[in-house]
Amino acid sequence: MRHIIALISISLCLAGCKNEKKNTSEEPIADAKVENTEVNTGDEYAGIQDLQIMPISHATAVFKWGDQVFYTDPVGGASAFEGKPAADFVLVTDIHGDHMNAETLQALNLGDTKIIVPKAVQEKLPSELNSNLIVMNNGESKEHMGFNIRAIPMYNLPQSQDAMHVKGRGNGYVIEKNGKRLYISGDTEDIPEMRNLKNIDVALVSMNLPYTMPVDQAADGVLAFQPKKVIPYHYRGKDGFADVEKFKQLVNEGNKDIEVELLDWYPEKDSK
Numbered sequence: 001m002r003h004i005i006a007l008i009s010i011s012l013c014l015a016g017c018k019n020e021k022k023n024t025s026e027e028p029i030a031d032a033k034v035e036n037t038e039v040n041t042g043d044e045y046a047g048i049q050d051l052q053i054m055p056i057s058h059a060t061a062v063f064k065w066g067d068q069v070f071y072t073d074p075v076g077g078a079s080a081f082e083g084k085p086a087a088d089f090v091l092v093t094d095i096h097g098d099h100m101n102a103e104t105l106q107a108l109n110l111g112d113t114k115i116i117v118p119k120a121v122q123e124k125l126p127s128e129l130n131s132n133l134i135v136m137n138n139g140e141s142k143e144h145m146g147f148n149i150r151a152i153p154m155y156n157l158p159q160s161q162d163a164m165h166v167k168g169r170g171n172g173y174v175i176e177k178n179g180k181r182l183y184i185s186g187d188t189e190d191i192p193e194m195r196n197l198k199n200i201d202v203a204l205v206s207m208n209l210p211y212t213m214p215v216d217q218a219a220d221g222v223l224a225f226q227p228k229k230v231i232p233y234h235y236r237g238k239d240g241f242a243d244v245e246k247f248k249q250l251v252n253e254g255n256k257d258i259e260v261e262l263l264d265w266y267p268e269k270d271s272k
């Protein structure tokens, strides 16, 4: 009984504290975790528990999901991947230099590791890499290394033939394993194919001008498909970095249940 009273008074104190402070979201979240430690083991976790995301730079990352490792848009030479686990497969989203780099793909000594690419990327890569390539077009899906991989359109709005990203050329990807789904947007605006995504656990969403979209548009797109967790990436624009703190604020004002995780995608800027 004394135990119950103690719990009640702690709860009252916490409720009081919450009322006094505005917008201190960290404390109530921490409280909720403490109260639910015994039941809050899997489903409540925002994101994918066995997925580790290692940003390299801008659009380039290493993912370790369970025992498998994949790279997205590897550029920057083999030295950019020093100390990282070797890739079981590679995803390339588009033809631009911040996504596709033949020298890096060759320097990584991939052996027979598969590189999943849109057709436009295949056409630009040297023929020596041809046996590594798996071509996927928008809307196609494939089982590979225990993952289901689906190619999602990525393009600028309004659509036009002279847009930097023309619909049909590049691929975003949804990667699924054990019912968990990771979305990598590629260079896109908040197209209907993004807004209509369902059951995304972790989303990497690009936001930079003039290439993709501003942070308010990115936030609006994210609020439409409501991933459990969103990570801004590819946010260096022509005139500097997008305001990812602002993006986080906009997403959480619209839906506080979406976790916005800010990772350091530009370590080079910190070392200067």
Ligand SMILES: [Zn+2]
Pocket (backbone or CB within 6 Å): 059, 096, 098, 099, 187, 211, 234
């Ligand atoms: Zn790009």
